[in-house]
Amino acid sequence: MDFGCELERTRGVMSRSGIRIVDETHFGEDEIDRKLCRAANEAAKDLFLGNENPSKPPRMLYDGANSPEEGCSKNKKARARNDVGSAKELEQQVTRYNEQCARIEAKLPLIDCKHFDEYHLPAGRELIKEGDLVVVFESFNDLNFVYAKKDAIFSNRNGHFKHNSFIGKPYGCKIRSNNNSGLGFLYLLRPTPELWARSLPHRTQIVHELDASMIVHYLNLCPNMTVCESGTGSGAMSHAIMRSIAPRGMLHTFEFNKVRADKAKKEFEEHGLGHLVQVHHRDVCGKKSLLLQKSGEKPGEAGDEPKAGGSRDDGPNESENNGVEEDDGTGGFLIGQAKAHAIFLDLPEPWLAVPHAAHTLCPNGRICSYSPCMEQTQRTCAALRRNGFHSLRTVEARLKEFYVASVELPVPPTDLPVVLSEEASSIEKVRLANGGVLTPNQLEERADLLGQKRKGDEQESELEPKKVLCARPFAQMRGHSAFLTFATR
Ligand SMILES: C[S@@+](CC[C@H](N)C(=O)[O-])C[C@H]1O[C@@H](n2cnc3c(N)ncnc32)[C@H](O)[C@@H]1O
Known part of the structure; x- marks a missing residue:
């Protein structure tokens, strides 16, 4: 899945005016491209600075300490004062400008990225290549998936299909079976969170399309947000969240079942989404520490796992450490100094996570709790009110197609x-x-x-x-x- 480019792949510096200064080294050895790029950069600078005379050298973009608007008016004033500035002064300005560009580029992650329109949508890669996730449409109600692999064969009741015939084909194409005289066929679809939710290997119950759409909308998710989610489960909701916060957002997803946390992490990486997510192996409710407090033991002494109370998610918890962050049993959403813009809870006892969520959310941040039973919902609402949340709203969405x-x-x-x-x-x-x-x-x-x-x-x-x-x-x-x-x- 291709929801946005990784940071390293982005070249160039964007001012808040929307004018973009492109790094010309990006164009490699091609002298014509580099010249064109240089000319475009000059034009962009002139546009931003209101320089009507293209023969004049470019002026300062804006002072780093000021807002671009202030910088702009300051530059205009400076221009009025120094219209006939000395060559030395102009040279100094250009040097300062270049230094400033370098500074801005170094701070690229902090730049307001909402202007990078071209990275908001999937890149639109059309052809399937080796290793790609492909959703296989077998019939209206049967979706499956494969990772395209040379010489592998996908078989179903419609026949045998060689992966070699997938590689290099465009997404959306129809493939005929190799045996069965080509009567059987399938469609190869580009994965989306919705198609993935319908074809993924279920490790838990998942959040389906209808609820996912409500959740994304009412949590006000938009590009570049920081979001927390627990539990990760099969990762269905995680994909929907990641699509909304791409290209530079961050999803912190918390799962207390180590096997599921590891599998989810592997899957996210295989889908090319590793840059949008951090998987934490952690009990967000902190039940372990609650149990320890009650029994008077210190953390680390007791070996018992926290026992989940709901029906959607209990499961085994045995695996080796696989680079996923370890659980210290204290609970909560540990995301360093950062604050989350939104939190999504799909837990059997969400009310235990609510005080931690209140601590992690930024002011006006939104929370959503997904519970199959009204009793769970009631306890969650009470906890939300106790912890200073307002504008509570509980809804049930029903799909009638x-x-x-x-x-x-x-x-x-x-x-x-x-x-x-x-x-x-x-x-x-x-x-x-x-x-x-x-x-x-x-x-x-x-x-x-x-x-x-x-x-x-x-x-x-x-x-x-x-x-x-x-x-x-x-x-x-x-x-x-x-x-x-x-x-x-
Ligand atoms: C129903 S599943 C979540 C499904 C997920 N929303 C999806 O769409 O694929 C609930 C998950 O929460 C995890 N879980 C339950 N209690 C937890 C806790 N206190 N801390 C972290 N994860 C927990 C379970 O192990 C389970 O994998």
Whole structure:
């Protein structure tokens, strides 16, 4: 998955005005490219500084200590004063400018990156290459996945498919089976968080598309945010969060099951998302330390694992350390000095994590807790209020998908004259005389008579099949889902 470039891949310096100074060494040995780049840089500087005379040398971008706006007006004033500045002065300015560029570039991670539009969306790489994750569309309800590998074979009921025939093909293409005379086929899809959630190897229950979309929206996630999540589980929600905070955001995901934490970390790296996530092996509720406090032991003495109380997630916890941060049993979201813009909890006892979340969130930060049971939701809401959260809102999203298509339905002819029986026409007369009003008995009688009349019609005349556009709900509704509680710190 390609949600954004890694920092090292970004070349150039962006001013907040949106003008970009590009590092010309990026263009390698090609002299024409370098010249073009240099000319574009000069034009960009002149644009920013309002230099209408292209023959004049570039001026200072802005003073590092000031805002660009201040810098700009300061430069304009300076320009008015020194319009006929000495060559030496201009040379000094250019040197200062170059130094400043170097300083800004060194501080690139701190630059407000919202202007790097070109990195907000997936890079749009079209061709599948070796090692790439490919979502395999087998049928409407069957999605699978493979990592494209030379000489490997993907087999299903439709036939055998050689990975060699995937490599170099564009995403979205249709591949025919090697055996089965090519009758079986599949589509190779570019992975997205939604497709991945439908094809991933489930290690736990996961957050599905509908809830994920609500969560991302109501947490106000946007590019470059710092977000905390617990637990990681199968990593389905993590992918949705990462797509929203790319290209330079950071997801800290906390999981107390070591095996799951390790697997998630490996998967994120395989999907090219390692730069957007840090996996922590940690009990965010700090139940271990609570247990130790109760029993009077010191941390590290007891070997018992914290026991989760819910139904969505319990599991084994045995594996070697694999570079994932170790749990010290104290609980909380440890992310150094940083504060999180948003926190997402998918835990059996989220209320235990709420005090830690309150500590980690920045002012006005948002929290969401996902709980399948109302009792969990109630306890979480109480904990949120106790810990100073406001604007609490609990919602349940239900998915009702419709199938819209043309179908053939028998439709009675509308051009036949309606002949009413004697009784029916006498009731009709009464109805008209009463201004369209009938007593309940008369209404019942009228319905019977008209019903008989229609049955008679069906027997007499053949019903014509007609194509009509119809919308039907699907019988299967994916997505309970859970109660989603949102709040603001
Ligand atoms: C239902 S799963 C999360 C699924 C995940 N949201 C997804 O979409 O794939 C819950 C996870 O929380 C973990 N967990 C439970 N209690 C925890 C705690 N106190 N600290 C950290 N992780 C915890 C469980 O091990 C489990 O993997």
